Amino acid sequence: MSTTSRRRLSTAEERRETVLATAIGAFAARGYFGTSTVDVAKRAGISQAYVYRLFPDKETLFVAVVAHCFARVRAALEAGAARADGSSPEAVLSAMGLAYAELIRDRDLLLVQLHGQAAAVSEPAVREGMRAGYARLVEYVRGASGGSDAEVQRFFAVGTLCHLVVSLGADEVDAPWTRTLNEGIRHP
Amino acid sequence: MSTTSRRRLSTAEERRETVLATAIGAFAARGYFGTSTVDVAKRAGISQAYVYRLFPDKETLFVAVVAHCFARVRAALEAGAARADGSSPEAVLSAMGLAYAELIRDRDLLLVQLHGQAAAVSEPAVREGMRAGYARLVEYVRGASGGSDAEVQRFFAVGTLCHLVVSLGADEVDAPWTRTLNEGIRHP
DNA sequence: GCCATGAGTGATTGAATACTCACATGTCCA
DNA sequence: TGGACATGTGAGTATTCAATCACTCATGGC
Numbered sequence: 001m002s003t004t005s006r007r008r009l010s011t012a013e014e015r016r017e018t019v020l021a022t023a024i025g026a027f028a029a030r031g032y033f034g035t036s037t038v039d040v041a042k043r044a045g046i047s048q049a050y051v052y053r054l055f056p057d058k059e060t061l062f063v064a065v066v067a068h069c070f071a072r073v074r075a076a077l078e079a080g081a082a083r084a085d086g087s088s089p090e091a092v093l094s095a096m097g098l099a100y101a102e103l104i105r106d107r108d109l110l111l112v113q114l115h116g117q118a119a120a121v122s123e124p125a126v127r128e129g130m131r132a133g134y135a136r137l138v139e140y141v142r143g144a145s146g147g148s149d150a151e152v153q154r155f156f157a158v159g160t161l162c163h164l165v166v167s168l169g170a171d172e173v174d175a176p177w178t179r180t181l182n183e184g185i186r187h188p
Numbered sequence: 189m190s191t192t193s194r195r196r197l198s199t200a201e202e203r204r205e206t207v208l209a210t211a212i213g214a215f216a217a218r219g220y221f222g223t224s225t226v227d228v229a230k231r232a233g234i235s236q237a238y239v240y241r242l243f244p245d246k247e248t249l250f251v252a253v254v255a256h257c258f259a260r261v262r263a264a265l266e267a268g269a270a271r272a273d274g275s276s277p278e279a280v281l282s283a284m285g286l287a288y289a290e291l292i293r294d295r296d297l298l299l300v301q302l303h304g305q306a307a308a309v310s311e312p313a314v315r316e317g318m319r320a321g322y323a324r325l326v327e328y329v330r331g332a333s334g335g336s337d338a339e340v341q342r343f344f345a346v347g348t349l350c351h352l353v354v355s356l357g358a359d360e361v362d363a364p365w366t367r368t369l370n371e372g373i374r375h376p
Numbered sequence: 377g378c379c380a381t382g383a384g385t386g387a388t389t390g391a392a393t394a395c396t397c398a399c400a401t402g403t404c405c406a
Numbered sequence: 407t408g409g410a411c412a413t414g415t416g417a418g419t420a421t422t423c424a425a426t427c428a429c430t431c432a433t434g435g436c
Contacts, residue, residue: 007403011196012413030310032222036393052395053339111309117355118306119407121299122218130356138365149368153349162342167305168318177326180337181344200383223421237384240425 019044020068024063028108032062032126063129066116069109070133074140076103081144089147093155096141100143100159101186102165107166114163158185204242208256211249216296216365218316219303220250232260251317254304257297258321262328264291269332277335284329288347289374295354302351346373 009133010018011169020042026035037058041048055061080099084092104110120127162185170178198206210231225246229236243249252253268287272280292298326341330340350373351360358366 010413015413028309031219031221032305033219033309036309037359037395038393049396049416050414053414058394069376083396101195114309118219118303119222120357121216121302121355123221127356131358131361132359134352134356134369135363135365138368142364142368149371152368153371154345156352157342157345157349160352161345163303164322164344164348167307167309168315168322170322172321174227175323176330180326180330180340181322183337183341198383203383225425226423237386237426238384246424294382320414 012054015044015046017063019046019051020065023065024069024108024112027062028111029116032058032119032123037061044064059123059125063114063125066112066126066129067111067133069116070137072109073100073103073113074137076100077137077141077144087146089145089151092145092153093141093147095142097155097158098147098186100162101113104162104166105156110163118165142184157169161185200242203232203234203238207234207239207242207249208253211253212257212296212300215250215253215297215303220246220307220311225249247311247313250307251306251313254300254314254317255321257300257304258325259299260297261288261291262325264288264376265325265328265332275334277333277339280333281329281335281339284333285343285346286374288350292350298351298354302355305351349373 006031019040023040024040026043031144037051038048040061041051044051051061055064076099079094080096081092083099084095086092116130116133118125118132122127138152138156141147141155142149145152145155147155161181165178165181165185170181207228210233211228214227214231217223223301225239226236229239232239238298239249242261264287265284268284268290269280271287272283274280304318304321306312308318326340326344329335329343333340333343335343349369353366353369353373
């Protein structure tokens, strides 16, 4: 049986993908410094030692997780743009915003971005990964929407405001200040 | 000589303030989980043991540092508003924005806010402190400027965009994407 | 001068952490 | 079928960290 369907062991590549996917939840909660490789291993259902077979060190793993999240955001924006009702910058940006709002109903993706930002301050490799991720994202949004600098900037400003709202759980508090920050932003 | 000027020892209250001020630099770099109390102690020029005389635990210290930063931001906004050229919401918000831009030429204040956000995700006490800080800040900005919800929201959206730019050092990179995110925002 | 009180520290502890290595077990092809 | 190679782990090591404690010295009121 040469087929992979009867294997008990995964291939290393499959495992790496599993780890990338499950590590999102780990890093989303406590960030780069606050998350241990033991925690990552537990969530992936493998031993801590094997994490180090799949990734050379914790930093590389974290950067890979961040890149993985960027890729998913990018994919969501593409899908959203494809569903846009018209091709004006406003229509496309609005559709992308909607798609992003949909995507981050799972808060973890967004929280990894936030923790990526935080870790970027002191960890050069993370900073590089974050810069690359945002560079591609900004260029994609600009290109796909045809929006002006100001429009694209506004798009990302709203995105970072979402980071704030979600990280504080401000969407779960009903108060004047939370209503002000939430107004017009959709995160159901 | 009952005066304090000849004391060699500080009062505990003075020390606490020193620690709060110097700990900003420590936490700004690596955040709540990434910063050790040894580092905080070193920067304050005291022993690590004494940190625990001044604050019951690391979490309380961090929350106090965050509150300290909020107070400084608030003070800067007040001073900015006082210098506003006119009393229209636009004028006041613009003056506040300028004052904020001035304030965060020292990146540490801003970075503590970012790391406060990050730690708020998993640490309830931090989340409470951050919520309280933003609640007061939003209400202050609303009250002092008389701006609409949308205007106030925009003010904070630009603020969080600054977090992103500074945390990635995007203001030190000259590229199309950084120019887009930076456009019209002043952080000299 | 004496001593109660407060400022400040060195030494330590027990738990966690990133990372390693020797070893076991599964897979697949000649 | 055997053996080369890949998947996977248990049991570490050395280090770091938050928190504690017993202790020393300085200050100021009496």
